Amino acid sequence: MLSAGMPRPYARCVGDTTPGDTTPRADPVAESTVPGGGASAAHTSTPPERRRTVPRIAAVVAICVIVYALVVTLYAASGAVRSPNPKEPKPPTGGVTVVLSVESVDAAAQRSDVSVQIDPSEKLYSGNEFALRHDVHVIVSPIDGEQTLDFPAHSAQTTKPVRIFTDGEIGTWPFDSYHADELIVVAYTKSDGVAHPIPAKVWFTGDVPGWRVDVSLKGEVPHAVPSTLVGAVASAPTIDFRATRSSSTVAFAFVLLALLVVMPSLVLFVAITAFRGKRKLEPSFMGWMGAMLFATIPLRTFLPGSPPIGSWIDFTVVLWVVVGLVTGLAVYVAAWARWSLPEAKK
Secondary structure, three states: OOOOOOOOOOOOOOOOOOOOOOOOOOOHHHHHHOOOOHHHHHHHOOOHHHHHHHHHHHHHHHHHHHHHHHHHHHHHHOOEEEOOOOOOOOOOOOOEEEEEEEEEEEOOOOEEEEEEEEEEOHHHEOOOOOEEOOOEEEEEEOEOOOOEEEEOOOOEOOOEEEEEEOEEOHHHOOOOEEEEEEEEEEEEEEEOOEEEEEOEEEEEEEEOOOEEEEEEEEOOOOOOOOOOHHHHHHHOOEEEEEEEEOHHHHHHHHHHHHHHHHHHHHHHHHHHHHHOOOOOOOOOHHHHHHHHHHHHHHHHHOOOOOOOOOOHHHHHHHHHHHHHHHHHHHHHHHHHHHHOOOOOOO
């Protein structure tokens, strides 16, 4: 039997009460097993903040995946040259098919690099199918350089590089476009020093990553070949050549510009929050802000197509990104001067 002065180790067991205390004691086992009640229910239930955060993270991840898939899909679908003929046309009897392969678009020089080759008909071949019976001359005009391309007889065919004039304005990148209007292609042979036009079909092909090249014909091919070279040039259908930035390049540009805009937004948020005393001042953040400032120019030069300095994006985006970063750095320095006092004065 315990004496009155001895402690009661089991005084707070289930159902136990002190003298004069009629308040019932909760059963801890029952409390932990009752659904929705007690301390265990508080530990097992999901906090409201977490229930709101998970859908937000899932939405951000879904948006990033969609944007990534969109950019990759647009890049895979870009680059192909769209010619009036889906397939290379067969050369007409006694004539040639002039194949122009677009290799690149030089926006800064306003030129398009194209390689030219011919696919002659059987009548133009010599004893084998590798050498021409007669010299074949092809006029491609207007181009930068010699307008007449010579394909000599009794020799293997080769490709001839040419540069087409394309008018455009690179300052409007990535919405710049380049076009060559009234481009003509005429083929002829010579005998006794006299030019004799031959039937010619034109086909554009190629794959230029980052660009969309559209080619269209204006006019109709004459049913009868003119007897003179002047008549052939005058009656030849004209070709409209147009090159624009592909959708993948435009999407790439806007994603990168959006990342540039995010940088000063983060810096200003951190700087203003620290200046108002809402967060602890971390002087090491000034190094991070300086790194963001020096990262702006490399990101700007990473833009596809290398738009020249002074393009519209510099006046509307890049300049204000730099201003925002410098302003955020200045505000953070002001916060450091305001809140970072010597230990003795604190």
